[in-house]
Amino acid sequence: LAKTTQPISMDSYEGQEVNITCSHNNIATNDYITWYQQFPSQGPRFIIQGYKTKVTNEVASLFIPADRKSSTLSLPRVSLSDTAVYYCLVGDPPDFNKFYFGSGTKLNVKP
Amino acid sequence: DAMVIQNPRYQVTQFGKPVTLSCSQTLNHNVMYWYQQKSSQAPKLLFHYYDKDFNNEADTPDNFQSRRPNTSFCFLDIRSPGLGDAAMYLCATSRTRSDGSYNEQFFGPGTRLTVL
Numbered sequence: 001l002a003k004t005t006q007p008i009s010m011d012s013y014e015g016q017e018v019n020i021t022c023s024h025n026n027i028a029t030n031d032y033i034t035w036y037q038q039f040p041s042q043g044p045r046f047i048i049q050g051y052k053t054k055v056t057n058e059v060a061s062l063f064i065p066a067d068r069k070s071s072t073l074s075l076p077r078v079s080l081s082d083t084a085v086y087y088c089l090v091g092d093p094p095d096f097n098k099f100y101f102g103s104g105t106k107l108n109v110k111p
Numbered sequence: 112d113a114m115v116i117q118n119p120r121y122q123v124t125q126f127g128k129p130v131t132l133s134c135s136q137t138l139n140h141n142v143m144y145w146y147q148q149k150s151s152q153a154p155k156l157l158f159h160y161y162d163k164d165f166n167n168e169a170d171t172p173d174n175f176q177s178r179r180p181n182t183s184f185c186f187l188d189i190r191s192p193g194l195g196d197a198a199m200y201l202c203a204t205s206r207t208r209s210d211g212s213y214n215e216q217f218f219g220p221g222t223r224l225t226v227l
């Protein structure tokens with residue numbers, strides 16, 4: 001069972017860059033790393049997915065080192081509306097359609 | 112817009128009275144999931160369908176059942192709800208890539224179940 005470890009919570013201020021790191025020491029060769037954002041009383045929302053090196057989209061960047069045992073979600077210039085719980089997920093080989101959420105990181109953005 | 116729809120958004124039932132939650136999708140994804148999320152906790156996978164194949168998690172109570180009559184719909188049946196089953200129930204979908212890996216999951220808004 002591939003497990004993920006993240007900080008329980010982080011504080012930031014508006015306009016800052018936030019980096020949230022996730023450890024997944026047992027990640028499988030074929031596995032992707034996916035990050036989700038969840039607001040209270042809503043379903044998780046996909047942020048970004050990657051396999052190796054760096055991936056960037058309109059909301060975030062994902063940095064994955066060569067050994068792939070960790071990943072870092074980077075949120076540029078956060079705002080109050082980025083206050084949410086952030087989860088990183090990896091699959092559960094051999095069934096890569098299964099996912100287990102870790103505890104997530106509660107990001108609190110302050111004015 | 113293609114999406115995952117869950118009905119109802121809020122469901123109240125009585126202790127021991129069977130309840131069914133529904134999920135539909137317009138994404139034509141082959142995999143559908145049910146998660147349970149209790150207050151201040153992470154979503155917990157209950158089971159998933161890979162096409163028509165049902166995959167139950169080992170620690171999912173027998174009280175929870177699921178049906179997937181076609182690609183678009185999936186149901187969660189709770190046969191005898193207890194107070195501990197009060198939670199948000201999340202439906203999600205994903206599409207398997209040709210290499211067997213997966214695309215990201217798309218989640219519905221959830222159904223909040225209250226057990227009286």
